[in-house]
Amino acid sequence: MSPAETRQSQNNQLKFLDSPLQADATTDIIYMMCPMHLLTIEEQVREIKAGQVLSILTDYDGALDDIPAWCRKTGNEFLGIYEDTDHYKFYIRKKKPDDRQDV
């Protein structure tokens, strides 16, 4: 892949959204840094029901790599990122209990 293609592929993985999505639960970790975003997701995903959508608000740039990767690792669905004025909104749909973990 050319550098441009690599970048395009990464952007596709990141899935930037044009508008925010509806979420069943929101957690605000703005100003918190690594690894709070990953710990918080784990905790919050446990709180919601399968199929529900969690939104995570963060200004931590490392989350751009880490949150989609966490979703791939745990089998939860990464719905995309909405870039707000001073933070990102990440959206995750909790997997069904019978979904196999894809590591």
Added chain:
Amino acid sequence: MKTIYMDHVATNPLHPEVLDAMMPYFREIFGNPQSIYEPGIRAKEAVENARAGTAALINAKPKEIIFTSSGAEANNFAVKGIAYASRNKGTHVIVSKIEHHSVLNPARFLEKSGFAVTYIPVDKYGTVDPDDVKKAITKETILISIIHASPEIGTIQPVEEIGRIAGEKGIVFHVDAVASAGNIPVDVRSMNIDLLTFAAHQFYGPKGAGALYVKEGTRIVPLIYGGIQEGGRRAGTENVPAIVGMGRAAEIAKRDMQKRIEHVRPLRDRLIDSVLKIERVTLTGHPEKRLPGHASFVVEYIEGEAMLLLLAGKGIYSASGSACSSKALKASPVLISIGIPAHLAQGSVVFTLGEGTTGEDIDYFNETFPQVISRLREISPYAKGWEGAEDPTCTVKK
């Protein structure tokens, strides 16, 4: 020699039950609360249990408590953390002129970093007028920080009303309750408070344990980055024994608060009545709206430090109320703010009582203090009045 500790606003001895609660965490339960094996889990449980006890003292939720190393750290965290978290909304901060230096100096730091700060004056009792706060608010105001009770003059501020004003305008309201929390009722819900600083050693807990209450949903920039402790908001391995001590001290303070108030208030009133019989002595701070165990005065013609030394020689331990006067020989900014002239501010002395203070202690004090004043006035160059002082408005050497 009999010794009487009358400086409870400086610090307090540990309550015996607090020490008992802390001891296992110095010894067998020494684990790091972040460790996932048994000793770590037990330490974590102890910290969370202490968080619940600490939160209950001020009617907060456990998750709204962030443990810190001191009141000073919590004040710095609150002022800087909210200013930086809100700087895209505005850059104006309001504090009173009689804040503790752990609020005043971060405010000065913010001024150097592009923020504007308004310092609200106080009346002769040291009370902030909520109307003055209201008038100081601009479209840029993001934080109001007011001390609940002054350790120097004892005055209790109308924080509930200031909190209501801040709430109406959507401005974050921080209260420094180091001198008040654990000694008088503090309720962050009914007082409309968004952030509140308090410290364990002010209510018979250990030194090295403080807390910042941050209302759920309030964004704050950490002061200390690092690990995941305190929800990532305050890194550093938890001081487990001190945190456990704070939790236990908070539970006891909540349980015994009314009893403690009813114990110290009449003793304090007896002391004030007796001291005010001495000529040219003035009570500083509010006569009624003050901390229950707190008595503060300015004594004319003599110097505070000399009083402290002579009293200490008689076994009575007290304070002049401000590091400015005791360490830097400068007039206290709090006393200047309530209109005490600089030459009188040098004669400041503060007596604070606690649950161990007895009626006999007050008898001994009431007998001793007039003698100390007489002795010092005998040798004071100003004993016959302030005439002859080159500049009676300022005794600070330039």
